Amino acid sequence: MTNPIVNIQVSQQQAPTPSKLQKSGAMLSQGATNTSPGTFTLLTKAADLTAILNGALALATITWSANVATATASAPHGIPVGESVLVTIAGATAAAYNGTYLATSTGTTTFTYSLLTNPGGSASVPGTYTLEDVSELNAMVTSFFGQGSAQAVWVLELGEGDVAAGVAFLTSWIAANPNTFYSYLVPRFWDGVSQFVTLLQSFNGLAAKTYFFITTTLQNWRLYPNTDKCALALIEAPKYGVWPANVLTAASYSGGIVTATTTSAHGVVAGQYFTISGMTPSGYNGTFLALQGTTGSTLKYALASDPGAESVLGTLVASLYSSTGVPSTEFSMAAVFQVTLNYAPGPTNRMTTLNLAYLFGVTPFPTQGNAALLSTLNAANINVVGTGAAGGISSTVLIGGNTLDGKPFRYWYSVDWAQINVQLNVNAALINGSNNPQNPIDYNQNGINALQQVAATTMATGVSSGLVLNPVKQTTLTAADYTQAVDKDTFGGTTLVNAVPFASYVALNPNDYGSGIYNGFSINYTPLIGFEEITFNINVSSFAG
Secondary structure (H helix, E strand, O other), X not given: XXXXXXXXXXXXXXXXXXXXXXXXXXXXXXXXXXXXXXXXXXXXXXXHHOOOEOOOEEEEEEEEXXXXXXXXXXXXXXXXXXXXXXXXXXXXXXXXXXXXXXXXXXXXXXXXEEOOOOOOOOOOEOOEEEEHHHHHHHHHHHHHHOOOOOOOEEEEEOOXXXXXXXHHHHHHHHHHOOOOOOEEEOOHHHXXXXXXXXXXXXXXXXXXXXXXXXXXXXXXXXXXXXXXXXXXXXEOOOEEOOEOOEXXXXXXXXXXXXXXXXXXXXXXXXXXXXXXXXXXXXXXXXXXXXXXOOEOOEEEEEOOOOXXXXXXXOEEOOEOOOEEOOOOOOOHHHHHHHHHHOOOOEOOEOOOOOOOOEEOOXXXXXXXXXXXXXXXXXXXXXXXXXXXXXXXXXXXXXXXXXXXXXXXXXXXXXXXXXXXXXXXXXXXXXXXXXXXXXXXXOXXXXXXXXXXXXXXXXXXXXXXXXXXXXXXXXXXXXXXXHHHHHXXXXXXXXXXXXXXXXXXXXXXXXXXXXXXXXXXXXXXXXXXXXXXXXXXXXXXXXXXX
């Protein structure tokens, strides 16, 4: 119509796309894949790993001299010269060359590793080598998808190198790619390394929204501070045997290795955990992993620093029970990782606590003889795999569910959820308001009311989703009155969403209005968590009446 009587203007309101950050996690690889450093690859099922996983690589020669084996790869191995990585040698003849070792790159195709036993000359069949990260990544993926196929996961390749190199690359990568992943599954060999422990300190802020899932050991768990909100640590079922107490006759430290001698053959095998007590200096005491060279009456274990010359010799503590540990195809923490990424809280799918969550295809930490140890680990917020036997349930479950700072993982998940969704929904409201001439969101009392309602609705969703404890209450208190109300707990038992009135705010902050700045919103709430300990008081009476 040339001269219309009625004109129509159309505006559109668009709902925000839900944030996927808390469902995004990455397994860290250092050379286990054939992808470039910084590449992240999506896995929707375990079989997806095959296309990117490096396989066993051929060796041209292996020779031995003065307790050191030198291996030459048939092609460049890609390990930077001077850096050390775990390598598994297989298929070599003599068989003494085979095993998993900490290898150091000495050239583009060569690396060396300590081999205390003379294998009897050069290898007639050199066999193959596999970077330890390859088998470990495979185990991560196997245990992750052992929980089900509903949740996908990414593999982030950091490139070849030692832990320091991997930590440096990851630090830079996260800085350049913020909010790409919510959590990271860390390789075992990062455990307790100083550069990694330091990295964690960068993500303990309340707004960090980044978490690290760590596999630690009976030897290393004390290396982590109890203030790390960004870290969940788990000790897998350890491997140990049965042996009697055995008095030490000598102990010395050299190059990060302690060599101790027992009175008689001890029965400890390399790869098992054992405990030393009663030594002075006390730095020699603790629970340690037996290294290659542990045999007969000789014990070898790693220590990060020199405790000094021994003045009192202690004892190898008796072990009354045995444990086979976890199989090579298992990475227990990957199961926990999957559970946390699989959370999708909503009104019909409420958030559950991580403590006592079912885990599948993982090995429980042995309980026989370990009551005191497990109590110590639980008090230190170190997680383990257990069973539901206390409730007559045979399934394996996670025992703990806390970050290293003692808070339930669910607590921090709630804090992050509130930050992510309040910001997302308020941003969406502002964008929609800027494109709605019938009902724009302006900087006035009506605009403040509209945005307060968005925040209140978001927190109400948190209540119905099992993330927020108390029902929502909206208030319009001045800054001073709000502070006083919070201090006096005037609105206790509520999730408080406050908006300082427009007139009050601009009177106190006259320069903010001209700049379009309003800092008058506040939310005060308590995350919903689960039970940790319950006590029943039972009184028994002999009176029949």
